Each structure stands twice: as C-alpha cells, then as structure tokens.
Amino acid sequence: MNFFGLGLGLATLLIIGLGFVWVIRGEYYLGYLWWPYVMGFGFLLIAISLFVPSVWGSALLGAVGASIVWGSTELKEQAVRAEIGWYPFNPNPKPQPPLVEQIRKWPAPHL
C-alpha cells in the first residue's frame, strides 16, 4: 500500500480549507486589488517547488501555491460578498497595492 496520495490529498484538503480563511481575512484587511501580487506569489511557490529535493516538500509547496493562485481569483467575489452583507464589511481605508491605478484597469479574474 502506498499512503503518499491519500496523505497528500488530506493535507491538500486542509490547505484548501485554510484558503477560505485567508481569502476572507485578506480581503477584509487589504482589499481585492492585491490580487495580481497574490497570484504572482502562488505561481512563485509552484516554481520554487521544482527545486525542492524532498517529494513531500515539493508536493505540499505546489498544493499551497495552487491554492494561493485560486484564492487570488476569489478576492473580487469576496469583496462583493462583504459589500452585500454576507461577510463583515471593513469600512476602514485599505492599503493600496503598488501600481493600483494600472490594476484597476485590469478585469479581476474570477472563475
């Protein structure tokens, strides 16, 4: 029996579950306009996983990276959910990401 896949699957489920938490918190404190940086960070982790010699380390880093890329596409919808009252809305001004005016011109991805 090879328990690698089952273990990795369970770990990935936890990683995806944590994704819900950080997307909600991240949007609350930072706002959805940070999405390109979040997405870039996710892809960076996937790229780094290529160079991790441990099988578990590489696989987990890849799963975390993919979960972060997905989360970046959820930030816009999370902002809408907060605005319509399904989640707490943060009325305080949010920190603007670098190149915010450029980012505003791009359609925020949502799948």
Add this chain to the structure above:
Amino acid sequence: MTLDWIGVLAAAATFFGIWFGHVGVRKIEAASPTIWLPTVIALTLGLALEAAALLTQNLYVSGVLGIVGITMLWDALEFSRQHNRVRDGHAPANPHNPRHTRLLAKSKSATTVNWLDRDPLGHVVNLPPEVQSV
C-alpha cells in the same frame, strides 16, 4: 540540478480539484433534478480514486489521484451545501430545474438573481432583507 515535477503536478491537481469543486459542482447542482445522484457519483469516484492512489507504486500518480480523490469526496458534500445556498438566495436558482422551482416556491430568499455577478463598489450595498438576513 534535476527538477522535481511532483510539486507542479500536485499544483495542477489541486487547482483542478478546487476548480471542479466550485465551477463543476455549481453547474451540476443547477442542472441535476436530484441531489442524491451527483452525490453518490462523486462519492464513488472519490473512493475509487483513493483506492487507486493506495494501490499504485508510482508517487506521481498516487499524489495526483490522492488530491483529486479527496476533493471529489468533499464535492459529494458540496452538492447539498450548494442546494442550501440556492435555497438561501446565495446562489441563483435555475428556473428550468424542478428542484429549484420548488425552492423558488417555498423559500422567500431563493431567487434567480446572482447577487455576486458585479464588480465591488467599495461601500455597503443593501439587498432585500430576506436575502440579507440569511
């Protein structure tokens, strides 16, 4: 230096698993007249994928099957959760699906409107109270 592609494969499997858990579950739940059928199919597929992950000796195959299998098992639960979202107005009902038609008739919150289909405005938006109270 040798590149280890297991991370990229795990990433692809994870992304596919999350995508299917969101987009696939949404579309199948909207089209299916029953909840039990897609639930049983996802449960069976998930268990079969996990069994295959346990039986293969190839780490790459085991990893991919393990991730997709576990997310498929979670999707079995998500069909019921999506049904409840439609009931509560948090996801749009499909008026051509008889199960959704019953929800539209029974639940004050159920609607064909997708409240999330717009851009953020940066301020609070008031929805009808029956939707907001959920």
